[in-house]
Amino acid sequence: MRFGRLVAFAAMIFTTLFASFSTHSADTFVFTAIPDQDESRLKERFDKVAAYLSDALDVPVKYIPVKSYPAAVTAFRNNQVQLAWFGGLSGVQARNAVEGSRAIAQGAEDPLFETYFIAHSSTGLKASDSFPGGIAGMTFTFGSKGSTSGRLMPEFHIRENLGKSPDEAFEKVGFSGDHSKTIALVQSGAYQVGAVNFQVWKKELEAGIVDPAKVSVIWQTPPYPDYQWSIRGDVDERWSEGFTEKVTQALVDMKDPDLLASFPRTAFIPASNSDFQPIEDTAKALKLID
Amino acid sequence: MRVQRPEYPAAVKVSLAFVGLALACLAVADLSISTLDPWTELQRMAWGLLTPDFLAIPSLWDALLKTVSFALCGVALGASAGFLLAQAFHWGPVRWLCAFVRAVHEIFWAFILLQIFGLTPLTGILAIAIPYAGICAKVYSETLEEAPAAALALLPAGSSRISAFFFVRLPDVWVHIKNYTSYRFECGLRSSAVLGFIGLPTLGFHLETAFGEGLYSEAAALLMIFYLLIATLRYWMRPRLLPLYVLAAPFLLGAGAEMQMSNLLRFFTQDIIPAPLRNADLGAAETWQALAEWLQYLWSQQALPGMIATVVLTQIALVATGLLALGFFPLISRQFMGPVGRRLGHVFLVVLRSTPEFILAYVFLQLWGPSMLPAVVALALHNGAIIGHLLGRYSDQLRLRPDASRGINRYGYEILPRLYGQYLAFLFYRWEIIMRETAILGILGIATLGFYIDSALSEIRLDRVVLLILFTATLNIGIDSLSRQIRQRLRLSHQIRET
Numbered sequence: 028m029r030f031g032r033l034v035a036f037a038a039m040i041f042t043t044l045f046a047s048f049s050t051h052s053a054d055t056f057v058f059t060a061i062p063d064q065d066e067s068r069l070k071e072r073f074d075k076v077a078a079y080l081s082d083a084l085d086v087p088v089k090y091i092p093v094k095s096y097p098a099a100v101t102a103f104r105n106n107q108v109q110l111a112w113f114g115g116l117s118g119v120q121a122r123n124a125v126e127g128s129r130a131i132a133q134g135a136e137d138p139l140f141e142t143y144f145i146a147h148s149s150t151g152l153k154a155s156d157s158f159p160g161g162i163a164g165m166t167f168t169f170g171s172k173g174s175t176s177g178r179l180m181p182e183f184h185i186r187e188n189l190g191k192s193p194d195e196a197f198e199k200v201g202f203s204g205d206h207s208k209t210i211a212l213v214q215s216g217a218y219q220v221g222a223v224n225f226q227v228w229k230k231e232l233e234a235g236i237v238d239p240a241k242v243s244v245i246w247q248t249p250p251y252p253d254y255q256w257s258i259r260g261d262v263d264e265r266w267s268e269g270f271t272e273k274v275t276q277a278l279v280d281m282k283d284p285d286l287l288a289s290f291p292r293t294a295f296i297p298a299s300n301s302d303f304q305p306i307e308d309t310a311k312a313l314k315l316i317d
Numbered sequence: 318m319r320v321q322r323p324e325y326p327a328a329v330k331v332s333l334a335f336v337g338l339a340l341a342c343l344a345v346a347d348l349s350i351s352t353l354d355p356w357t358e359l360q361r362m363a364w365g366l367l368t369p370d371f372l373a374i375p376s377l378w379d380a381l382l383k384t385v386s387f388a389l390c391g392v393a394l395g396a397s398a399g400f401l402l403a404q405a406f407h408w409g410p411v412r413w414l415c416a417f418v419r420a421v422h423e424i425f426w427a428f429i430l431l432q433i434f435g436l437t438p439l440t441g442i443l444a445i446a447i448p449y450a451g452i453c454a455k456v457y458s459e460t461l462e463e464a465p466a467a468a469l470a471l472l473p474a475g476s477s478r479i480s481a482f483f484f485v486r487l488p489d490v491w492v493h494i495k496n497y498t499s500y501r502f503e504c505g506l507r508s509s510a511v512l513g514f515i516g517l518p519t520l521g522f523h524l525e526t527a528f529g530e531g532l533y534s535e536a537a538a539l540l541m542i543f544y545l546l547i548a549t550l551r552y553w554m555r556p557r558l559l560p561l562y563v564l565a566a567p568f569l570l571g572a573g574a575e576m577q578m579s580n581l582l583r584f585f586t587q588d589i590i591p592a593p594l595r596n597a598d599l600g601a602a603e604t605w606q607a608l609a610e611w612l613q614y615l616w617s618q619q620a621l622p623g624m625i626a627t628v629v630l631t632q633i634a635l636v637a638t639g640l641l642a643l644g645f646f647p648l649i650s651r652q653f654m655g656p657v658g659r660r661l662g663h664v665f666l667v668v669l670r671s672t673p674e675f676i677l678a679y680v681f682l683q684l685w686g687p688s689m690l691p692a693v694v695a696l697a698l699h700n701g702a703i704i705g706h707l708l709g710r711y712s713d714q715l716r717l718r719p720d721a722s723r724g725i726n727r728y729g730y731e732i733l734p735r736l737y738g739q740y741l742a743f744l745f746y747r748w749e750i751i752m753r754e755t756a757i758l759g760i761l762g763i764a765t766l767g768f769y770i771d772s773a774l775s776e777i778r779l780d781r782v783v784l785l786i787l788f789t790a791t792l793n794i795g796i797d798s799l800s801r802q803i804r805q806r807l808r809l810s811h812q813i814r815e816t
Contacts, residue, residue, distance in 0.1 A: 094513075094516035098516050104777075124777065205529050207530050211358050211683070215358045218687060
């Protein structure tokens with residue numbers, strides 16, 4: 028009996044063993060994406076994007092999942108990925124860390140991205156066109172610490188309008204970790220006010236996760252540039268002359284709505300490093316980068 | 318006439334001192350409840366718990382296998398290294414090295430290793446193996462020291478030290494080493510799962526995702542599988558199968574990304590060099606002025622307030638853990654419960670101690686709003702369940718008179734007094750661990766040292782990360798040595814290693 032179990036176990040091990048030795052080609056072009064929403068389906072959907080890119084570029088392409096913004100930046104910096112779908116701030120961090128790297132494409136929506144300030148109904152705050160000064164002294168949650176829409180831009184506007192750091196301006200300040208949690212925490216009243224990526228808000232509102240009677244948008248920030256594809260500077264050398272252009276073209280040519288839904292964007296348009304200068308300046312002003 | 322007041326035993330005095338300290342901390346801690354409307358989200362969670370969805374995660378089997386494999390590789394490597402280090406543990410530098418490596422939480426090891434090795438299996442293995450080597454070295458060496466000396470004295474003159482070690486000292490303590498190592502493996506499974514939160518492809522990876530997105534049916538399925546894994550440990554972790562497991566595990570970790578030596582070099586020669594010194598003129602006075610300001614800023618704005626918050630939270634959580642453990646241990650003790658009750662008690666404690674504190678903290682955050690309260694309760698439930706478990710097992714070994722009292726009298730007059738020394742020892746061992754665990758509760762907006770480390774990481778400022786980790790390690794070493802002194806003063810047994 029015991030021997031039988033042992034044999035079964037050994038058989039199981041060997042099958043898995045062979046599975047894990049599957050081909051791992053030396054010059055695979057690898058990319059990643061910051062896990063800002065819908066993480067659970069990210070791998071499935073980005074594997075499709077990898078297949079598309081592989082076809083278009085004629086080199087093996089692989090997607091590897093990461094768990095956090097800094098992990099995506101680190102992987103880019105360590106040359107474990109050569110291309111990444113970053114947020115505004117993480118893109119600036121990554122390109123500053125890798126000489127010669129470039130922002131090559133962004134979503135059609137990204138030049139005009141927004142952050143929504145949302146509040147629990149019990150605060151009595153109503154939607155307004157100007158910054159809601161009434162949030163001072165309440166409890167407030169950002170999203171992830173490294174997020175542009177969930178942290179950088181809202182903090183900038185808070186400092187600008189309240190003249191204080193978030194720690195001083197609010198009774199308590201939290202970092203929920205991601206946009207969905209920000210919504211859940213404000214909806215339950217755990218935090219009174221929060222800052223959230225406007226796209227995630229719209230999506231959750233449509234999906235019926237948001238209860239408009241409990242939580243609502245009280246202010247939207249002026250638009251700013253956010254997400255983008257960034258590529259390392261040494262890929263032309265490693266793959267072929269003009270590889271960067273080919274990747275840019277492949278991204279801009281991506282028309283399949285199913286693929287674009289992974290981001291979610293309606294189309295990709297070309298981008299350049301200078302498009303994100305406002306983000307870099309803001310991050311410097313907030314001393315988030317040197 | 319003066320009434321003679323009773324002299325309390327030292328153990329009681331120490332306990333009261335700790336309770337007093339915790340009360341003082343409570344006075345400065347913020348424990349307010351501010352949530353208005355937690356029930357929608359809690360209902361969703363409860364519904365998820367009732368409708369676990371085992372099919373929603375396509376790579377569930379793979380994640381399960383990897384959770385076990387990382388734990389096996391990490392613990393095997395850590396325990397082997399620990400065993401070797403234990404032989405030289407009398408040598409100061411080895412002792413200090415071990416104290417340092419175990420003072421850093423495995424999550425922080427993983428963060429550092431991620432910078433060097435990237436998203437490779439090696440990162441995960443070493444993140445477990447390095448701190449575990451330090452822990453095992455300490456425990457193994459204490460165990461070896463306590464081996465009875467009588468057998469050694471019987472050896473003929475001229476026996477080599479190596480034969481003496483393998484034929485006399487080691488056999489005497491082998492059982493203890495084996496038991497401890499298998500306990501470490503359970504901890505390794507928890508570590509392996511928790512490392513998924515930061516990117517290891519283990520159960521925690523999917524759990525964090527599912528939980529973060531409010532997919533509570535998936536989260537419940539993952540948690541249940543994890544409970545099952547822990548609860549059935551003794552059925553599948555057979556010594557006979559161990560060599561096979563250890564041989565197979567490295568092949569099950571998957572490939573990960575490529576590794577580059579240049580990253581290692583860059584980490585040590587640039588990343589961790591304080592920013593003011595990087596590419597600066599080391600001869601110039603301004604450089605050193607800038608360094609002084611940098612240190613001053615980190616110390617006064619982050620390290621010091623971080624340490625205060627860490628200590629306040631730790632002291633309250635420690636006493637709360639102690640109180641809960643006293644309530645928990647009878648649930649699995651033969652002295653109080655029948656077989657059915659004990660089984661239920663075991664299930665209850667497995668669930669509490671295997672649920673990552675992060676998840677407990679999030680649930681309580683929903684319930685009570687941001688303050689230290691969710692953190693204290695999460696830490697206390699998790700650690701209280703661990704100590705309750707150990708204490709319950711220990712209480713089974715106590716022999717009572719056939720006519721011993723029952724119920725509350727048995728608890729108060731028979732069991733508790735005899736357990737009390739052991740109980741304190743468990744708590745003092747756990748003290749430092751609770752402190753390390755305060756690191757991962759940044760979501761609550763409690764600015765512990767771990768919160769600042771996480772912030773520095775998200776700003777990709779590794780020089781700050783390393784400095785803050787050094788502060789954390791120093792604080793942990795301090796607590797560890799204080800705990801040892803108190804244990805020695807109270808003459809608490811060295812025999813407890815299972816915390």
